Amino acid sequence: MSDQPSYAKIRYAKRKVDEDAVAHAILDQGLVAHVGFVAEGRPMVIPMAYARDGNRLYIHGASKTRIVARNDGLPMCLTVTHVDGLVVARSGFNSSVNYRSCVVHGTARWVEDRAERDHALWLVTDHLLPGRNGEVRAARPQEEKATGVLALEIEAMTVKVRSGPPVDEPEDLALDLWSGVLPVTVALGRGVPDGHTPPTMAEPASLGLARRKFSA
Amino acid sequence: MSDQPSYAKIRYAKRKVDEDAVAHAILDQGLVAHVGFVAEGRPMVIPMAYARDGNRLYIHGASKTRIVARNDGLPMCLTVTHVDGLVVARSGFNSSVNYRSCVVHGTARWVEDRAERDHALWLVTDHLLPGRNGEVRAARPQEEKATGVLALEIEAMTVKVRSGPPVDEPEDLALDLWSGVLPVTVALGRGVPDGHTPPTMAEPASLGLARRKFSA
Numbered sequence: 001m002s003d004q005p006s007y008a009k010i011r012y013a014k015r016k017v018d019e020d021a022v023a024h025a026i027l028d029q030g031l032v033a034h035v036g037f038v039a040e041g042r043p044m045v046i047p048m049a050y051a052r053d054g055n056r057l058y059i060h061g062a063s064k065t066r067i068v069a070r071n072d073g074l075p076m077c078l079t080v081t082h083v084d085g086l087v088v089a090r091s092g093f094n095s096s097v098n099y100r101s102c103v104v105h106g107t108a109r110w111v112e113d114r115a116e117r118d119h120a121l122w123l124v125t126d127h128l129l130p131g132r133n134g135e136v137r138a139a140r141p142q143e144e145k146a147t148g149v150l151a152l153e154i155e156a157m158t159v160k161v162r163s164g165p166p167v168d169e170p171e172d173l174a175l176d177l178w179s180g181v182l183p184v185t186v187a188l189g190r191g192v193p194d195g196h197t198p199p200t201m202a203e204p205a206s207l208g209l210a211r212r213k214f215s216a
Numbered sequence: 217m218s219d220q221p222s223y224a225k226i227r228y229a230k231r232k233v234d235e236d237a238v239a240h241a242i243l244d245q246g247l248v249a250h251v252g253f254v255a256e257g258r259p260m261v262i263p264m265a266y267a268r269d270g271n272r273l274y275i276h277g278a279s280k281t282r283i284v285a286r287n288d289g290l291p292m293c294l295t296v297t298h299v300d301g302l303v304v305a306r307s308g309f310n311s312s313v314n315y316r317s318c319v320v321h322g323t324a325r326w327v328e329d330r331a332e333r334d335h336a337l338w339l340v341t342d343h344l345l346p347g348r349n350g351e352v353r354a355a356r357p358q359e360e361k362a363t364g365v366l367a368l369e370i371e372a373m374t375v376k377v378r379s380g381p382p383v384d385e386p387e388d389l390a391l392d393l394w395s396g397v398l399p400v401t402v403a404l405g406r407g408v409p410d411g412h413t414p415p416t417m418a419e420p421a422s423l424g425l426a427r428r429k430f431s432a
Contacts, residue, residue, distance in 0.1 A: 031313070031400065032297060032299055034250035034252075034261050034295055036250075036252040036259035036260060037259050038254055038257075038258075041254075041291070042293070042321065043253050043260075044252065044319075045250050045251070045293045045319065046295070047295065047317050075257070075259060077252075077258070077260055077261045079261040079262065079263065081248060083248055086344055086404070086426060088348070088407065088420075088422070089352070091352050091353055091355065092338075092341045092348070092355055093355060095341055097247070097344070101262075101263050103260075121308060122308075125308040125311055128311075129398075132304070133308060135393065135394075136306055136307050136393065137306060137307055137393070139308055139309060143307070143309040165408075165410040168410075168412070177351065177420075178351075178413050178418070179409070179410045179412065179413050180410045181410075182345075182404055182407050182426060182427075183405040183408065184405075185403050185404075185405065187400070187401050187403055188399065188400055192381075192397045192398075192399065193395070194395045194397075196389045197393075197394050201394050204393075204394045206304070207304065207398050210302060210398060
């Protein structure tokens with residue numbers, strides 16, 4: 001995938017505003033991010049929930065966890081990828097993947113300020129379940145203490161988009177071979193209530209909003 | 217997500233064989249991996265196609281690309297994550313994500329041997345489109361030269377699995393709130409033929425095999 005021509009990158013190099021809009025859309029539609037950091041000289045890549053606040057990203061974790069506790073002031077990379085289809089070419093070489101990815105580089109900052117931390121946790125919940133914060137009971141002090149938050153100002157960003165049909169060699173087009181795209185979609189289903197939810201209770205609005213936001 | 221209890225990790229710590237089976241299933245069902253490495257002291261996370269061959273992983277890229285060319289002998293991290301559902305709890309604190317992830321640590325090895333490189337490229341194509349290698353025309357020497365391959369022996373692996381309903385505080389269960397799981401699934405659709413494929417031509421078998429393999 002990384003070896004695919006980055007049409008977006010090339011085009012947006014001259015159109016920063018558009019690149020930001022595309023990048024933010026990719027980030028805002030992601031269910032999870034893959035967060036990279038360096039631990040004892042080795043690269044680590046961990047899936048994490050996250051949220052975007054303008055040009056800043058927030059991730060959270062138990063206060064004790066290595067990612068949150070040990071990365072204050074250190075460089076981080078946060079990548080969100082959407083796979084849109086398998087590109088089925090007439091050769092292995094031209095086979096590819098249609099995808100949209102945004103690679104963000106920044107420096108992790110441990111969020112000390114309680115108001116900013118509460119704001120970040122609100123955003124992380126709202127990212128996955130829009131409006132859910134207004135449905136659940138309020139957070140408790142010990143819960144806020146147990147959660148650590150890192151902020152990441154977006155210092156650099158690379159958008160890559162591969163879309164459309166395969167690009168076969170001209171001499172391959174005459175081959176008696178099927179070529180095209182196998183679409184990949186993400187779907188959010190109906191909510192499955194837990195054992196303590198009355199079967200007659202309607203789904204909260206946040207589930208429908210999440211379906212609309214993430215179902216491709 | 218990383219702050220979720222890792223049931224799998226705890227349980228499988230005593231049952232290595234099971235952990236390997238679960239880890240291999242997570243790796244084999246992934247569309248893309250997020251590959252982490254260190255470049256000029258900074259973490260980088262890039263989405264890449266990949267394939268597993270026993271206890272070894274292969275990734276490929278244009279011979280010139282930084283990932284392939286500059287990482288021979290360096291530590292790498294390869295993470296595959298499946299998001300299975302949004303865990304909608306009665307509090308933001310207990311809200312979570314159902315997921316399966318496998319984090320692999322290894323050392324990148326530039327594949328010099330042509331037979332191993334061809335084998336790796338065959339596997340990467342077969343990973344996304346099972347059987348496709350038998351459908352397309354043979355690779356050409358200049359295509360093989362243009363492609364670089366890295367091998368990664370799995371030196372360490374961490375499996376994390378979060379599944380099931382929310383775990384709410386006992387005192388929250390009486391609240392008049394919907395709680396449960398919003399399922400997330402990946403679906404591969406019908407193939408969309410390109411402009412050079414006769415509309416009457418049937419989908420090749422590899423597309424159906426990919427649908428069965430990746431549609432959750």
